[in-house]
Amino acid sequence: FADRDGVIWLDGELVPWRDARVHVLTHTLHYGMGVFEGVRAYHTESSGTAIFKLKEHTDRLFRSAHIMRMNMPFSKDELNAAQKAVVRENGLKEAYLRPMAFLGSEGMGLRADKLQTHVMVAAWEWPSYMSPEAREQGIKIRTSSYTRHHVNITMCKAKANGNYINSMLALREALDAGCEEALLLDNEGYVAEGSGENFFMVRDGIIYTPELTSCLDGITRATIFQLAAEAGYTIREKRITRDEVYVADEAFFTGTAAEVLPIREHDGRVIGAGKRGPVTTILQQMYFDAVKGVGNKHPEWLAPVSE
Ligand code: PMP
The missing domain is CATH 3.20.10.10 (D-amino Acid Aminotransferase, subunit A, domain 2)
Structure with missing residues (x-):
């Protein structure tokens, strides 16, 4: 999944898909403390490609981060714009979107206190979950x-x-x-x-x-x-x-x-x-x-x- 063309939004920038990497000491990889969303964009007759209930998903992402006491380094507006951008810039007519906030590799162990929240948004074609x-x-x-x-x-x-x-x-x-x-x-x-x-x-x-x-x-x-x-x-x-x-x-x-x-x-x-x-x-x-x-x-x- 990592080896493909396209762009992924990572910490405020659109980066080439293959370059959207993290270190093996990424905290979330070790302990699972992170929050994410699963969002879909559909092709609509009236307004072209549109993200369904974008605001509701972003709101829930922020609620999830709040529950987990993760500071969000971006605003809801920035994340909404990022989600639209990944669909648009990857030329997707319909898409599944994956925004995620995760803790980086600034420290290790459960007591690490210098950790920063990083945020990514990817989007790809995922027609239907079931036949x-x-x-x-x-x-x-x-x-x-x-x-x-x-x-x-x-x-x-x-x-x-x-x-x-x-x-x-x-x-x-x-x-x-x-x-x-x-x-x-x-x-x-x-x-x-x-x-x-x-x-x-x-x-x-x-x-x-x-x-x-x-x-x-x-x-x-x-x-x-x-x-x-x-x-x-x-x-x-x-x-x-x-x-x-x-x-x-x-x-x-x-x-x-x-x-x-x-x-x-x-x-x-x-x-x-x-x-x-x-x-x-x-x-x-x-x-x-x-x-x-x-x-x-x-x-x-x-x-x-x-x-
Ligand atoms: N329950 C769980 C455990 C889920 O992962 C999901 C998918 N996000 C749902 C319910 C359905 O939630 P939603 O309709 O917001 O996708």
Whole structure:
């Protein structure tokens, strides 16, 4: 991934892709204290390539840094401009963006006190997380043997680098078992989220999702709340057990990378009709329309990279 043409924004400058390097003693590489975002830009009819919910992602990056007590050496405006620049300067029509703030190689050890926060933003083409078939037919998931982080073990509202060890263990286990994603339970045994997605289920026309507690405060999750309200659905946040999922009419994941992804099977049990359900279909369509600016209902969610 490092050996390619293009530019990456690093500490205030656009540098050639191959030169965007750090030292092996980069602190974040050793201890995982860093914060990042996953953002997407879509091609819209009205305003060309636009970053979806750019402000919300940058706000969350700053909240994550605040939780981790990392000083951000750039303003939100500077980072928003950097994100637009990497999409534009790499000539990308649609893109996945990765902003990250990390601690440098100014010191070693947990007590290092001269550390500086560095910031990078890269963007590349990443068409779809799942096959078009998965988007329509849904995916197969299993309950993870790994518990989602306890809220006092790590900070779940921060999108922090180190948190993703847990996600990777869970996802690898699920993939090895022939599934496409894991469903992680919290330390009390209730449904939390996927390795990189928030979870929703539908029963008798009502949409349910876990309270945030140990889940990431997903930006797609918030978008679904808004779109579901517009479509006249009720969403309830509540504790959900795995067997409630087994008997749900529909279930789906949401995330910037995964978008709106139906779940057709969980722990060997078929969910509902075993394919994308009607509520999921409507919300998925509304989501794709929103990110692509179809109907121009939420222009405030789109940040054109040309501006
Ligand atoms: N949970 C976790 C653990 C994630 O990594 C992500 C992806 N950022 C999400 C949920 C979904 O968040 P968002 O909709 O903001 O991408």
